[in-house]
Amino acid sequence: MMSQQNQQPQPIYLKDYQVPAYLIARTELRFELDEEETLVRATLQVRRNPACTRSRAALELHGHESLELCRLSINGEILSERDFSRDEELLTVSAVPEAFTLECLTRIHPEQNTALEGLYKSDGMFCTQCEAEGFRRITFYPDRPDVMSVFRTTVVADRTRYPVLLSNGNPVESGYENDGRHFVTWEDPFPKPAYLFALVAGDLAVLEGSYTTASGRAVKLQIYADSKDLDKLDHAMLSLKRAMQWDEQVYGREYDLDIYMIVAVDFFNMGAMENKGLNIFNTSCVLASPQTTTDAAFQRVEGVVAHEYFHNWSGNRVTCRDWFQLSLKEGFTVFRDAEFSADMNSRTVKRIEDVSLLRTAQFAEDAGPMAHPVRPESFIEISNFYTLTVYEKGAEVVRMLHSLLGAEEFRRGTDLYFERHDGQAVTTDEFVQAMADVSGRDLTQFKRWYSQAGTPRVEVSDSWDEVTGRYQLSFRQSCPATPGQQEKLPFHMPIAYGLLAAGGEELAAGVLELTEAEQSFSFEALPERPVPSLLRGFSAPVKLNYGYSDEQLLHLLRHDSDGFNRWDAGQRISVALMQSLIADYRGGRELLLPDSLVDTWRSLLNDVSLDPAMVAHLLRLPSEAYLAELADVIDVEAIHEVREFLLKALAKALLPEWSAAYSRCSREEPYTPDAAACARRSLKNLSLGYLLATGEEVWLTLAEEQFNNADNMTDQQSALALVVHSGFRQAGERLLAEFQAQWQHEALVMNQWFSIQASDPWPGALERVQWLQEHPLFDARNPNKLRAVVAAFCGQNAVNFHAADGSGYAYLADWIIQLNKQNPQIASRLLTPLTRWKRYPDQVQGLMKNQLTRILDSGELSRDVYEVVSKSLA
Ligand code: 0A1
Numbered sequence: 115m116m117s118q119q120n121q122q123p124q125p126i127y128l129k130d131y132q133v134p135a136y137l138i139a140r141t142e143l144r145f146e147l148d149e150e151e152t153l154v155r156a157t158l159q160v161r162r163n164p165a166c167t168r169s170r171a172a173l174e175l176h177g178h179e180s181l182e183l184c185r186l187s188i189n190g191e192i193l194s195e196r197d198f199s200r201d202e203e204l205l206t207v208s209a210v211p212e213a214f215t216l217e218c219l220t221r222i223h224p225e226q227n228t229a230l231e232g233l234y235k236s237d238g239m240f241c242t243q244c245e246a247e248g249f250r251r252i253t254f255y256p257d258r259p260d261v262m263s264v265f266r267t268t269v270v271a272d273r274t275r276y277p278v279l280l281s282n283g284n285p286v287e288s289g290y291e292n293d294g295r296h297f298v299t300w301e302d303p304f305p306k307p308a309y310l311f312a313l314v315a316g317d318l319a320v321l322e323g324s325y326t327t328a329s330g331r332a333v334k335l336q337i338y339a340d341s342k343d344l345d346k347l348d349h350a351m352l353s354l355k356r357a358m359q360w361d362e363q364v365y366g367r368e369y370d371l372d373i374y375m376i377v378a379v380d381f382f383n384m385g386a387m388e389n390k391g392l393n394i395f396n397t398s399c400v401l402a403s404p405q406t407t408t409d410a411a412f413q414r415v416e417g418v419v420a421h422e423y424f425h426n427w428s429g430n431r432v433t434c435r436d437w438f439q440l441s442l443k444e445g446f447t448v449f450r451d452a453e454f455s456a457d458m459n460s461r462t463v464k465r466i467e468d469v470s471l472l473r474t475a476q477f478a479e480d481a482g483p484m485a486h487p488v489r490p491e492s493f494i495e496i497s498n499f500y501t502l503t504v505y506e507k508g509a510e511v512v513r514m515l516h517s518l519l520g521a522e523e524f525r526r527g528t529d530l531y532f533e534r535h536d537g538q539a540v541t542t543d544e545f546v547q548a549m550a551d552v553s554g555r556d557l558t559q560f561k562r563w564y565s566q567a568g569t570p571r572v573e574v575s576d577s578w579d580e581v582t583g584r585y586q587l588s589f590r591q592s593c594p595a596t597p598g599q600q601e602k603l604p605f606h607m608p609i610a611y612g613l614l615a616a617g618g619e620e621l622a623a624g625v626l627e628l629t630e631a632e633q634s635f636s637f638e639a640l641p642e643r644p645v646p647s648l649l650r651g652f653s654a655p656v657k658l659n660y661g662y663s664d665e666q667l668l669h670l671l672r673h674d675s676d677g678f679n680r681w682d683a684g685q686r687i688s689v690a691l692m693q694s695l696i697a698d699y700r701g702g703r704e705l706l707l708p709d710s711l712v713d714t715w716r717s718l719l720n721d722v723s724l725d726p727a728m729v730a731h732l733l734r735l736p737s738e739a740y741l742a743e744l745a746d747v748i749d750v751e752a753i754h755e756v757r758e759f760l761l762k763a764l765a766k767a768l769l770p771e772w773s774a775a776y777s778r779c780s781r782e783e784p785y786t787p788d789a790a791a792c793a794r795r796s797l798k799n800l801s802l803g804y805l806l807a808t809g810e811e812v813w814l815t816l817a818e819e820q821f822n823n824a825d826n827m828t829d830q831q832s833a834l835a836l837v838v839h840s841g842f843r844q845a846g847e848r849l850l851a852e853f854q855a856q857w858q859h860e861a862l863v864m865n866q867w868f869s870i871q872a873s874d875p876w877p878g879a880l881e882r883v884q885w886l887q888e889h890p891l892f893d894a895r896n897p898n899k900l901r902a903v904v905a906a907f908c909g910q911n912a913v914n915f916h917a918a919d920g921s922g923y924a925y926l927a928d929w930i931i932q933l934n935k936q937n938p939q940i941a942s943r944l945l946t947p948l949t950r951w952k953r954y955p956d957q958v959q960g961l962m963k964n965q966l967t968r969i970l971d972s973g974e975l976s977r978d979v980y981e982v983v984s985k986s987l988a
């Protein structure tokens with residue numbers, strides 16, 4: 115597992131896939147949980163896989179080096195050391211019968227497990243995380259997703275400390291032992307791969323609910339959490355019921371077990387996990403209450419609860435053949451949860467948020483050393499491939515299929531896919547094949563989206579013939595080289611479009627299908643030269659360029675029937691202006707705010723007929739991260755200074771409008787979390803940000819009032835973050851202290867307190883994070899705390915992370931070296947900002963690379979960190 119310079123971990127290739135030699139019909143597990151050590155007895159019904167052509171293949175069981183093997187037997191005969199061999203990854207038994215019972219007793223140490231993979235302890239409770247390859251830290255097993263088995267699990271533990279004992283499926287038996295322990299046996303009738311196994315034991319409170327499926331079956335719903343958080347589970351429960359209903363209505367998918375459980379845990383590497391019937395969630399993705407949770411976090415809870423629920427069909431009933439197919443379940447499930455959220459809230463706003471994430475973070479991933487296709491060809495450590503590319507770009511690929519086929523045909527495709535492959539472990543090819551079969555379309559070229567990495571570029575030009583009324587759009591597509599892929603072939607992409615007349619009405623609209631490197635489309639007999647609205651709804655994950663004039667963009671901003679493109683037109687205006695201001699800043703020229711922008715913004719701010727959420731999105735300046743992604747060479751300081759200049763200039767130029775918008779949106783009504791109220795809060799807090807950017811004390815007073823009087827976390831936290839980040843030093847300290855006093859017992863709220871400080875762009879942030887790390891509420895073993903401090907500083911505080919002396923880089927490298935052994939997954943994720951060194955000026959590159967080299971030379975590296983560092987330096 116750990117590697118040294120001389121024996122480096124080797125990649126695994128998709129092309130080397132082989133079917134498993136042995137299958138497991140039944141898995142029986144017995145866990146004896148204990149503070150010091152846990153005993154796991156596994157009884158497996160094994161038989162040769164008839165589909166495996168390798169005769170006399172050995173039985174290979176994965177087993178992490180931390181497993182202590184106590185006893186191994188086949189059909190009751192204990193094996194001696196000569197009967198099997200073991201290395202860091204595998205236990206191999208060379209001679210086994212055709213079908214047999216294997217029994218394996220192992221001892222494990224959950225209390226020492228800081229990697230949070232396998233069985234571990236989170237704040238006094240036992241829990242598991244088995245995706246992707248965590249089950250091999252629990253017992254010896256063919257830990258691969260194409261081995262699916264029925265599980266029966268008995269959990270034994272002390273009655274008083276662990277009154278709640280959970281596992282997958284339905285509870286079938288329970289009772290007491292005579293030594294103060296009790297047990298519960300669970301049986302999951304649906305065959306599943308080991309990565310979906312889960313176990314929880316602890317002293318937990320529960321919120322119960324119920325749901326009756328479309329066919330009339332009653333399902334018990336349970337959400338477990340620490341008793342102090344019992345009042346924060348209603349939103350998750352409501353979201354779950356909505357998700358269950360939505361999946362019935364939109365996909366015809368019903369839940370299949372009698373019970374559905376969610377457990378909230380504090381120590382978790384990711385957001386949540388879809389274990390069959392027993393989801394385990396990071397507290398940050400399940401707990402919600404108006405007093406402690408922002409609007410954004412409410413939406414995240416809704417989305418993640420739905421995401422994990424939807425996995426029951428897209429992931430669990432139909433699962434992945436191997437981990438290269440990860441996007442089969444993740445891309446599809448992200449698409450499903452995005453559509454669900456769009457239906458529950460504002461479709462346009464959801465799309466704007468998702469595309470913003472894709473265009474900043476996923477495009478940056480595509481342009482970095484870890485760029486990979488939606489279906490990667492190789493990996494060293496699979497944990498490194500739970501990426502924006504697999505999740506978000508994967509969802510865009512599914513969305514494109516939806517656009518190409520249309521909603522009805524797409525639904526027939528998913529019906530066929532679920533029916534054909536229920537209970538199977540399949541590949542992305544099978545998913546696309548179902549779509550091809552229902553539509554009669556040839557999707558061979560489309561599949562390049564799965565195999566070619568990189569963000570395609572689409573250059574568009576047009577021509578107009580006054581005499582015939584012929585309008586022509588010409589497209590040219592290309593895709594930059596990515597690691598291991600120099601040449602790319604053209605993609606099959608849907609380009610949703612509309613053609614707008616001067617009066618704003620639509621002359622034509624539809625979806626163009628681009629398949630060639632260069633391709634033109636003509637529109638005949640148009641009454642006038644149109645303004646093209648291209649890539650509506652962001653119909654393909656590409657960078658599209660057309661030489662829009664400001665007038666054309668303003669026209670789209672005013673008239674486009676596609677809300678997304680209206681927003682995007684505004685973004686294009688802002689981006690173009692900021693790019694020219696960045697050039698001015700670098701050239702030492704004075705920065706000026708054009709009157710035209712002020713006029714446009716004024717009319718948007720004054721237009722009370724517009725959705726306030728939309729106005730807020732339109733008037734939020736493009737993020738530093740997005741501008742960085744668009745730059746040839748990233749000038750961190752120039753980007754930051756230009757954005758600050760614009761904030762201040764727009765604040766001053768539109769002062770009465772910001773103030774009016776603020777007042778208009780601050781109604782004296784009690785808090786509600788509905789979409790309209792969220793929309794008002796977002797415009798109100800955006801306005802407050804601009805007001806504070808003036809630096810005038812009156813607005814500080816307003817912000818402090820909002821902070822003090824808020825009946826919800828969105829308003830209170832926005833006020834805090836805005837005061838701190840606007841550079842009101844003293845007031846900021848005062849509010850931070852008050853906030854801490856008020857919320858010190860709420861871990862998730864305090865995470866926000868940490869991250870507001872860590873992302874503070876003003877000088878001194880490095881000293882601040884070093885101080886925060888010593889705070890009694892900081893805990894370096896808790897991933898949420900690391901994200902709130904380390905990731906917030908390195909990922910959301912560009913000016914400070916990129917300090918000219920390289921101190922930010924050294925700070926991150928210190929953390930990586932410390933976390934490498936403690937929690938490799940988190941270490942490797944935190945590393946991302948350092949991997950982007952090629953995007954910065956020469957002198958910066960050297961400083962960043964030095965730290966990467968320092969990590970590489972720091973001793974034994976986990977596969978996770980080794981893969982990212984070595985690929986970054988290659
Ligand atoms: N399948 C989960 C994501 C997940 C992946 C790995 C984990 O542990 C390392 C945890 C969760 C999802 O998509 O929600």
Ligand code: ZN
Nearest residue numbers: 421425444447
């Ligand atoms: Zn998922």
